[in-house]
Amino acid sequence: MRPSLVLAFASQVVAAGIQLPLVLPSASSPAVSSVGKPIVTSDALQADIDAKNLLERANHLYELAKLSNPDYSHPTRVIGSKGHVATIDYIYSTIASLGDYYTITNQTFNAVVGNVFEFRLELGGGGNVPKSASAMSLTPPTKNKGPVFGPLVLVDNDGCDQTDYASNVVGSIAFIRRGTCTFGQKSALAGKAGAVAAVIYNNGQGSLSGTLGEPSPDHVATFGLSREDSEPYIEELRAGKTVAAKAYIDSIVENIKTVNIVAQTNGGDAENCVMLGAHSDSVAEGPGINDDGSGSLTLLEVATQLTKYSVNNCVRFGWWAGEEEGLLGSDYYVAMLSTEENGKIRLFMDYDMLASPNYANQVYDATNEANPTGSQELRDLYIDFYQSNDQNYTLIPFDGRSDYDAFIKHGIPGGGIAAGAEGVKTKEEAEMFGGKAGEWFDPCYHQLCDTVDNLNLAAWELNSKLVAHSVATFARSFDGFPERCTVESESHGVASYWHGPKLVM
Numbered sequence: 393m394r395p396s397l398v399l400a401f402a403s404q405v406v407a408a409g410i411q412l413p414l415v416l417p418s419a420s421s422p423a424v425s426s427v428g429k430p431i432v433t434s435d436a437l438q439a440d441i442d443a444k445n446l447l448e449r450a451n452h453l454y455e456l457a458k459l460s461n462p463d464y465s466h467p468t469r470v471i472g473s474k475g476h477v478a479t480i481d482y483i484y485s486t487i488a489s490l491g492d493y494y495t496i497t498n499q500t501f502n503a504v505v506g507n508v509f510e511f512r513l514e515l516g517g518g519g520n521v522p523k524s525a526s527a528m529s530l531t532p533p534t535k536n537k538g539p540v541f542g543p544l545v546l547v548d549n550d551g552c553d554q555t556d557y558a559s560n561v562v563g564s565i566a567f568i569r570r571g572t573c574t575f576g577q578k579s580a581l582a583g584k585a586g587a588v589a590a591v592i593y594n595n596g597q598g599s600l601s602g603t604l605g606e607p608s609p610d611h612v613a614t615f616g617l618s619r620e621d622s623e624p625y626i627e628e629l630r631a632g633k634t635v636a637a638k639a640y641i642d643s644i645v646e647n648i649k650t651v652n653i654v655a656q657t658n659g660g661d662a663e664n665c666v667m668l669g670a671h672s673d674s675v676a677e678g679p680g681i682n683d684d685g686s687g688s689l690t691l692l693e694v695a696t697q698l699t700k701y702s703v704n705n706c707v708r709f710g711w712w713a714g715e716e717e718g719l720l721g722s723d724y725y726v727a728m729l730s731t732e733e734n735g736k737i738r739l740f741m742d743y744d745m746l747a748s749p750n751y752a753n754q755v756y757d758a759t760n761e762a763n764p765t766g767s768q769e770l771r772d773l774y775i776d777f778y779q780s781n782d783q784n785y786t787l788i789p790f791d792g793r794s795d796y797d798a799f800i801k802h803g804i805p806g807g808g809i810a811a812g813a814e815g816v817k818t819k820e821e822a823e824m825f826g827g828k829a830g831e832w833f834d835p836c837y838h839q840l841c842d843t844v845d846n847l848n849l850a851a852w853e854l855n856s857k858l859v860a861h862s863v864a865t866f867a868r869s870f871d872g873f874p875e876r877c878t879v880e881s882e883s884h885g886v887a888s889y890w891h892g893p894k895l896v897m
C-alpha cells in the first residue's frame with residue numbers, strides 16, 4: 393500500500409460471446425470436470441484456508457527478508473534486494489511445484505532503485521544540524537561517500553535556470569528555494585554549475601522531503617530543509633555574511649530489472665478470466681510481512697488449494713513488483729496488454745494488507761458511476777461476505793493507492809479489501825472491530841516492525857476466506873456479472889498521485 397496523501401506530503405471490446413455451461417453444477421452434486429476434479433465451490437475453497445498454513449508461509453517469508461541483512465543491515469524485501477529476489481523465487485517455485493495446473497509467466501521490467509544509508513547536514517560555523525534536514529530520494533552520494541565542505545550560496549530566483557547560478561556556486565553548497573521546477577532539475581542545474589551539494593528549502597510550511605526522480609549524471613547530493621530552519625541562514629547570506637556548511641550523504645542509485653509473476657489456470661474459459669493481485673515487494677525500511685506479505689501469501693495459498701478443483705473460467709494470479717516505488721509492476725503489466733488481452737480480464741481484485749494488527753474490514757467503495765461497470769458488483773460481493781459472516785465492515789475511498797489503479801484506468805472493473813494501513817482507528821471502529829481507538833490500523837506500517845508478530849491471524853484467515861470466496865465465485869460463473877465494454881477510459885495516460893515515487897516539485 394502506498395502512503396496516504398497526508399503522510400506523503402511529504403473500441404469497444406466485448407468479451408467474446410461468453411460461454412456459460414447450460415447447467416451450472418451445484419454444490420450438492422459436484423460435477424466432475426474433464427480432468428476428473430470437482431468443480432470449485434466457495435464453501436470448499438474457504439474450508440481449505442487454514443491460518444496455520446498462512447503462518448508457516450509468513451515465517452518462511454521473514455527468513456527470506458533476512459537475506460537482505462548484509463546489504464541493508466535489516467530484513468527487507470524492497471525491489472533489487474536479495475530478500476525480494478528470494479520472494480520472487482519462492483512464489484515462482486511454489487506455483488511451479490503444482491505441476492501443469494498453471495502456466496507461469498515472468499514479466500521483467502526496468503526500475504530505478506535508490507537507498508540512502510546515512511546523511512548529515514551541518515550549517516554555520518558552530519556545526520548546527522538542522523532538525524528538518526532530509527536526504528532526497530534517489531539522491532547520489534556526496535563525493536567518495538564522504539563529507540564535502542563549502543560555503544552555502546544562495547541561488548537566484550527558484551534556481552530553475554542556469555543563469556540563476558552565479559559563478560560563486562562553483563565548489564559551494566547551493567541553497568535553492570522550492571518551486572517552479574522539479575527537485576531533479578534544481579539538483580542537475582546545481583551540479584552543472586559546479587556545486588558539491590544542494591539544499592532545497594521549503595517555500596511553505598513544514599519539512600521538505602521528495603525525490604530527484606529519473607537519475608541524471610548532473611545530479612549532486614541533495615537535501616530538503618524546512619523554511620523555518622532555512623530562514624536564519626537566508627538572512628545572514630542576504631546580509632553579505634559567509635555561512636560555512638558541511639554535507640554528507642551515503643547512498644546508492646541503481647537501474648535494476650525486477651519481475652512480475654503471473655500464473656493462469658490451464659483449465660477454464662481463457663477468454664473470461666478473473667484476475668487477482670498482490671505486491672511481492674516491501675519498502676526498504678522493513679520486511680513487509682503484512683504489507684504485502686499477507687496478500688502475496690494468501691494468493692499463494694489460494695492458488696495452491698485451488699488445484700484440488702476444476703474451474704469454468706480462467707483464474708489469473710498476479711504478484712506485482714515495485715508497488716512501493718509507485719505501482720510500477722501493475723502499471724507495466726496493464727500497459728503491455730493488447731486490446732484483445734485486456735478484454736479477457738473480466739475484473740481485477742486487489743489484495744494489499746490483509747492482516748493488520750489493529751484491523752478493520754475495509755471494502756473499497758468502488759462504484760460503477762466512477763469506475764468501470766462491474767466494480768460495484770464486486771464491492772457488493774465483499775459486503776455480502778462480511779455480512780453473511782456476521783462481521784462489520786467500513787467503506788474506504790477507492791482512490792488509487794494500490795495496484796488496482798492501472799486496471800480501472802484501462803477499463804477493467806476492479807475493487808478489493810484491506811485491513812488498514814496508517815489510518816487512525818476511530819472510537820466507532822473500535823466498537824465495530826475491537827482493537828485500539830486512536831492508533832493506526834497497522835502501527836508497523838512501512839517500518840522495521842512489520843514482522844510475523846505484526847499479523848492478526850484471525851483477520852488474516854477471515855480475509856483469506858474472502859479471497860477464496862471471490863475466486864471460487866467467479867471461477868464458477870460470471871452469471872449476472874456485467875460484460876466488459878470499452879477499454880480506453882478518459883483518464884487513460886493521466887498520471888495520478890500515487891504513480892511514480894514521491895513529491896517531485
Ligand SMILES: *[C@@H]1O[C@H](CO)[C@@H](O)[C@H](O)[C@H]1NC(C)=O
Pocket residue numbers: 480481484498
Ligand atoms: C522466472 O523466474 C523464476 C524466479 O526468479 C526463475 O526461477 C525462472 O527460471 C524464470 N523463468 C524464466 C523462463 O525466465
Ligand SMILES: *[C@@H]1O[C@H](CO)[C@@H](O)[C@H](O)[C@H]1NC(C)=O
Pocket residue numbers: 782783784823824825826
Ligand atoms: C458490530 O458493531 C457493533 C457496533 O456498531 C457492535 O455492537 C457489534 O458487536 C459488532 N459486531 C461484531 C461481530 O464485532
Ligand SMILES: [Zn+2]
Pocket residue numbers: 393394395675683716838
Ligand atoms: Zn506499502
